[in-house]
Amino acid sequence: MAINVRIPTILRSYTGGAKAVEGTGETLxxxxxxxxxxxxxxxxxxxxAGSLHRFVNVYVNDEDVRFLAPSxxxxxxxxxxxxxxxxxxxxxxxxxxxxxxxGGAGGPVPAGR
Amino acid sequence: MARYDSLLDAxxxxxxxxxxxxxxxxxxxxxxKLEDRNPTGSVKDRAALWMVRAAEGAGELRPGDTILEPxxxxxxxxxxxxxxxxxxxxxxxxxxxxxxxxxQVLRMYGAEIIFSPGPGGSNQAxxxxxxxxxxxxxxxxxxxxxxxxxxxxxxxxxxxxxxxxLPTITHFVGxxxxxxxxxxxxxxxxxxxxxxxxxxxxxxxxxxVYGLRNIDEGYVPELYDATVLTRRFSVGTRDAVLRTRxxxxxxxxxxxxxxxxxxxxxxxxxxxxxxxxxxADVAFLVADGGWKYLSTGAYGGTLADAEAALExxxxx
Numbered sequence: 001m002a003i004n005v006r007i008p009t010i011l012r013s014y015t016g017g018a019k020a021v022e023g024t025g026e027t028l029x030x031x032x033x034x035x036x037x038x039x040x041x042x043x044x045x046x047x048x049a050g051s052l053h054r055f056v057n058v059y060v061n062d063e064d065v066r067f068l069a070p071s072x073x074x075x076x077x078x079x080x081x082x083x084x085x086x087x088x089x090x091x092x093x094x095x096x097x098x099x100x101x102x103g104g105a106g107g108p109v110p111a112g113r
Numbered sequence: 114m115a116r117y118d119s120l121l122d123a124x125x126x127x128x129x130x131x132x133x134x135x136x137x138x139x140x141x142x143x144x145x146k147l148e149d150r151n152p153t154g155s156v157k158d159r160a161a162l163w164m165v166r167a168a169e170g171a172g173e174l175r176p177g178d179t180i181l182e183p184x185x186x187x188x189x190x191x192x193x194x195x196x197x198x199x200x201x202x203x204x205x206x207x208x209x210x211x212x213x214x215x216x217q218v219l220r221m222y223g224a225e226i227i228f229s230p231g232p233g234g235s236n237q238a239x240x241x242x243x244x245x246x247x248x249x250x251x252x253x254x255x256x257x258x259x260x261x262x263x264x265x266x267x268x269x270x271x272x273x274x275x276x277x278x279l280p281t282i283t284h285f286v287g288x289x290x291x292x293x294x295x296x297x298x299x300x301x302x303x304x305x306x307x308x309x310x311x312x313x314x315x316x317x318x319x320x321x322v323y324g325l326r327n328i329d330e331g332y333v334p335e336l337y338d339a340t341v342l343t344r345r346f347s348v349g350t351r352d353a354v355l356r357t358r359x360x361x362x363x364x365x366x367x368x369x370x371x372x373x374x375x376x377x378x379x380x381x382x383x384x385x386x387x388x389x390x391x392x393a394d395v396a397f398l399v400a401d402g403g404w405k406y407l408s409t410g411a412y413g414g415t416l417a418d419a420e421a422a423l424e425x426x427x428x429x
Contacts, residue, residue: 008323019320045328055331057347064315064345087347090323091331092234 003031003080006087014042028065029076055091060084120152121198124162125270129278134363137383144279144396145366153194155401160293161191163266164255165199174253176200181252183242185235185427186215187401188257193222206242208234210426214405234322234427236332257291259335267297275396276305286379286397288371288429289313292337294398299341313345314378316371319424348374354411354419369401371429
């Protein structure tokens with residue numbers, strides 16, 4: 001058995017269009033390194049300077065890895081088991097993410113604070 | 114007392130009801146906070162009222178002013194009611210793929226609606242609203258995603274109500290959108306209840322909704338503070354629909370799909386407590402009733418039909 005990884009549409013250029021791929025690894029970090037072997041470039045889209053990209057959410061069996069990391073460790077240290085499902089999603093608010101456009105007019109209007 | 118001087122005064126103090134049939138055991142109990150009992154039928158009445166009052170208090174909003182807000186529906190409806198009663202004009206910027214009922218209710222309240230492209234979701238609505246705000250400096254954008262009064266409404270009301278009604282609370286579960294409900298309620302409860310779990314249930318929409326999102330252009334609401342949460346679940350459309358139907362079948366509660374997602378996370382926490390042999394009182398928030406989502410068709414047919422019906426829709 002291996003770990004099933006669900007790939008968001010925007011990253012399927014790295015997986016030959018596949019919606020889901022399989023990988024192996026003791027930890028999330030290991031898994032991403034393993035996946036990068038078969039799908040070069042994928043890891044770099046998800047990990048920046050050794051940590052999970054701010055606008056990437058990764059879930060193990062539907063739970064956010066940022067809350068699964070034992071204290072003192074990072075999300076990339078989260079342990080995985082065979083048969084786990086890892087879901088990768090872009091960060092969204094109410095169903096969208098387009099910061100270039102959202103931030104275009106500057107920050108939030110401070111009214112009401 | 115259940116008598117109020119006006120509709121605005123009837124906001125909050127919603128019932129907390131036990132769900133004995135859905136609760137995993139007599140030691141691990143589920144409780145639903147019925148926010149659909151607010152004046153316009155959703156939890157957003159609290160945020161709308163507090164944001165308007167804060168802006169009035171700060172002198173940023175005067176009768177006759179125009180309020181501008183990016184919203185996928187419920188906040189718009191709440192603001193439309195508050196705006197009508199307090200004498201403001203409301204312009205809502207809304208993704209075109211929200212349910213028909215939300216548009217009809219907003220128009221009925223007299224709000225003006227500007228649609229943003231559906232594939233851009235709420236963030237494109239935010240972008241367009243910010244652009245409109247720049248073009249109309251006299252309009253006031255309350256901006257629920259970054260307005261501290263949104264979270265404060267829950268810190269001051271929802272949190273205290275929960276603790277008053279359920280002093281033995283061990284878990285609070287809510288939906289994650291603007292993050293205001295979880296930030297405010299969660300902060301209050303973490304200050305008062307040692308070891309409480311504050312759990313977010315985040316809707317995971319169909320692929321069409323995420324299709325065009327570029328990872329480098331992601332967005333996290335300004336209100337979001339991860340340290341308030343202890344866990345965060347991503348709940349898919351199928352699980353949300355399954356739990357929504359289960360709530361009405363087993364407990365007679367007719368809710369919107371975002372509440373199904375919240376119940377799903379609440380049940381995960383509940384079953385874990387049973388397994389660990391711990392007692393638990395798990396309170397979860399019912400953000401709204403199911404009425405506004407009937408036109409999706411997702412309350413009938415098979416789960417696969419429902420999932421297909423909701424594909425591409427912002428169901429939470």
